[in-house]
Amino acid sequence: xxxxxxxxxxxxxxxxxxxxxxxxxxxxxxxxxxxxxxxxxxxxxxxxxxxxxxxxxxxxxxxxxxxxxxxxxxxxxxxxxxxxxxxxxxxxxxxxxxxxxxxxxxxxxxxxxxxxxxxxxxxxxxxxxxxxxxxxxxxxxxxxxxxxxxxxxxxxxxxxxxxxxxxxxxxxxxxxxxxxxxxxxxxxxxxxxxxxxxxxxxxxxxxxxxxxxxxxxxxxxxxxxxxxxxxxxxxxxxxxxxxxxxxxxxxxxxxxxxxxxxxxxxxxxxxxxxxxxxxxxxxxxxxxxxxxxxxxxxxxxxxxxxxxxxxxxxxxxxxxxxxxxxxxxxx
Amino acid sequence: xxxxxxxxxxxxxxxxxxxxxxxxxxxxxxxxxxxxxxxxxxxxxxxxxxxxxxxxxxxxxxxxxxxxxxxxxxxxxxxxxxxxxxxxxxxxxxxxxxxxxxxxxxxxxxxxxxxxxxxxxxxxxxxxxxxxxxxxxxxxxxxxxxxxxxxxxxxxxxxxxxxxxxxxxxxxxxxxxxxxxxxxxxxxxxxxxxxxxxxxxxxxxxxxxxxxxxxxxxxxxxxxxxxxxxxxxxxxxxxxxxxxxxxxxxxxxxxxxxxxxxxxxxxxxxxxxxxxxxxxxxxxxxxxxxxxxxxxxxxxxxxxxxxxxxxxxxxxx
Numbered sequence: 183x184x185x186x187x188x189x190x191x192x193x194x195x196x197x198x199x200x201x202x203x204x205x206x207x208x209x210x211x212x213x214x215x216x217x218x219x220x221x222x223x224x225x226x227x228x229x230x231x232x233x234x235x236x237x238x239x240x241x242x243x244x245x246x247x248x249x250x251x252x253x254x255x256x257x258x259x260x261x262x263x264x265x266x267x268x269x270x271x272x273x274x275x276x277x278x279x280x281x282x283x284x285x286x287x288x289x290x291x292x293x294x295x296x297x298x299x300x301x302x303x304x305x306x307x308x309x310x311x312x313x314x315x316x317x318x319x320x321x322x323x324x325x326x327x328x329x330x331x332x333x334x335x336x337x338x339x340x341x342x343x344x345x346x347x348x349x350x351x352x353x354x355x356x357x358x359x360x361x362x363x364x365x366x367x368x369x370x371x372x373x374x375x376x377x378x379x380x381x382x383x384x385x386x387x388x389x390x391x392x393x394x395x396x397x398x399x400x401x402x403x404x405x406x407x408x409x410x411x412x413x414x415x416x417x418x419x420x421x422x423x424x425x426x427x428x429x430x431x432x433x434x435x436x437x438x439x440x441x442x443x444x445x446x447x448x449x450x451x452x453x454x455x456x457x458x459x460x461x462x463x464x465x466x467x468x469x470x471x472x473x474x475x476x477x478x479x480x481x482x483x484x485x486x487x488x489x490x491x492x493x494x495x496x497x498x499x500x501x502x503x504x505x506x507x508x509x510x511x512x513x
Numbered sequence: 514x515x516x517x518x519x520x521x522x523x524x525x526x527x528x529x530x531x532x533x534x535x536x537x538x539x540x541x542x543x544x545x546x547x548x549x550x551x552x553x554x555x556x557x558x559x560x561x562x563x564x565x566x567x568x569x570x571x572x573x574x575x576x577x578x579x580x581x582x583x584x585x586x587x588x589x590x591x592x593x594x595x596x597x598x599x600x601x602x603x604x605x606x607x608x609x610x611x612x613x614x615x616x617x618x619x620x621x622x623x624x625x626x627x628x629x630x631x632x633x634x635x636x637x638x639x640x641x642x643x644x645x646x647x648x649x650x651x652x653x654x655x656x657x658x659x660x661x662x663x664x665x666x667x668x669x670x671x672x673x674x675x676x677x678x679x680x681x682x683x684x685x686x687x688x689x690x691x692x693x694x695x696x697x698x699x700x701x702x703x704x705x706x707x708x709x710x711x712x713x714x715x716x717x718x719x720x721x722x723x724x725x726x727x728x729x730x731x732x733x734x735x736x737x738x739x740x741x742x743x744x745x746x747x748x749x750x751x752x753x754x755x756x757x758x759x760x761x762x763x764x765x766x767x768x769x770x771x772x773x774x775x776x777x778x779x780x781x782x783x784x785x786x787x788x789x790x791x792x793x794x795x796x797x798x799x800x801x802x803x804x805x806x807x808x809x810x811x812x813x814x815x816x817x818x819x820x821x822x823x824x825x826x827x828x829x830x
Binding site: 324330333334335336337340341344349352353354355356357358360385393394395398 | 635637641642643645648650666668669670674
């Protein structure tokens, strides 16, 4: 049985054929026509799902009609409409709203938990917490995590991941401005050697990147640039197979320029064929009250199109409306 | 003769733990120059110089400096905010290197979650560094992973835990320790994970199951005097651990580093569980801790320690 997201609502469906349908609220719905199939597809195609259209189409069909729709859908799109509906209606909109409604620290705790429970742990979330968040913010998240899940974040992370990812989260970096210039120099050399020899699980690299303060690391990265004429991030080649390498690279990027990092996450989320609504939601919802405005500006600079525009293009329905609202908040 | 007794008294006043200020004042302060000279000629603290005078042996003067300072150090340490205190103790341990790793383990494992975190904050203020980076930088090889994990822990402090995880983790520990072969269990990621992230109630269950599987307590299965053993002791039976520190400190042949344990334990546990430690001490050693201190320690330093020890009774902790 197809699922629908909520109450049946009387709305109209647009006339357009083709894969994308503009939903026209307020009109009377029309009786079944072959054109309806297109509307149904349109309602699930692209980013997000138009629940109201789904509701209006499927909700008003009887069993025979629903079966016909399902068969036709399968023939044309080689996919099971049910499966598609299930995944689309798992509620990007619902998820986004739920996350938005939580207290910031609680929200981050939930996101961390979700990230850990995936079969392939989403290390981005963990690294963001340990490299971008201030120590006070991170502590608030840890407390919220303990309150909600009844054990510590470190326990869960350590038992779901191997290696050093979990440990990095425990590190409470010095958050002041004092740096040791001599140390910056020597540690820049250590990093350079490790990169040159592609030995990223070198213990010293882990030690430096996960324990030094942000100020100290910035000084180190500056020394690196002075000495080797290139920013350290440019020397970190993308090799998707090495998860450990990727984690170190992400950490360095987060520390080096967090807003640029977030812009990249959003850009990738939007460009990806098939969706990364989770990443899109995460960045927009968690940064909305922090630095989303600057991330928007960076996005525009990089892509020559506004983030609002890109989000509107790639998402639809309630989900789109909600994201746009959050994006517009500072205006 | 009274003089011989007095000489004995002054010798004694200058030896051991702390300094007997009263004797020094009443006796030494009153001696005629000839008496003092006799003392110097007979004393092991002095040496006949080639230019025909009795000279203090430098080593003894240095030691005296330390002994005079014990009271001051104890008082200053006592007055500090617990966070500053722990931060400074850790800094000293980091500087001292290998021989003081147990202090880092001790503090990381016996403090409450918020107190450990407070110490980490205080460390930032005092030294413009994090404990993590200093410990990481200064701890070589095999101990590094364990130590960083311990100092950066933020354990859940509620009572809930999973009996099943505790059982399986006890098995994991048992295998890692007993079937280690060449590998040092301290190098084992799972061992470090369990000991540094699990809550204390959870670990209590783990250690209980460990004993059932192994037949022995976990610390009995570990090589003497390693950071891993200290970790396990501090997490399972902290009182026993502290008693060991106290006994080692009051051993007549203890070195300076070990002697500092006396001040540290009394100052840091006075308002926490010193009373329980003292009771355990009595049970284990057959003598009251207060008595032992009375016997081994002198002067203001002794009085101060005994006062700290007596607090437990008054505060009803």
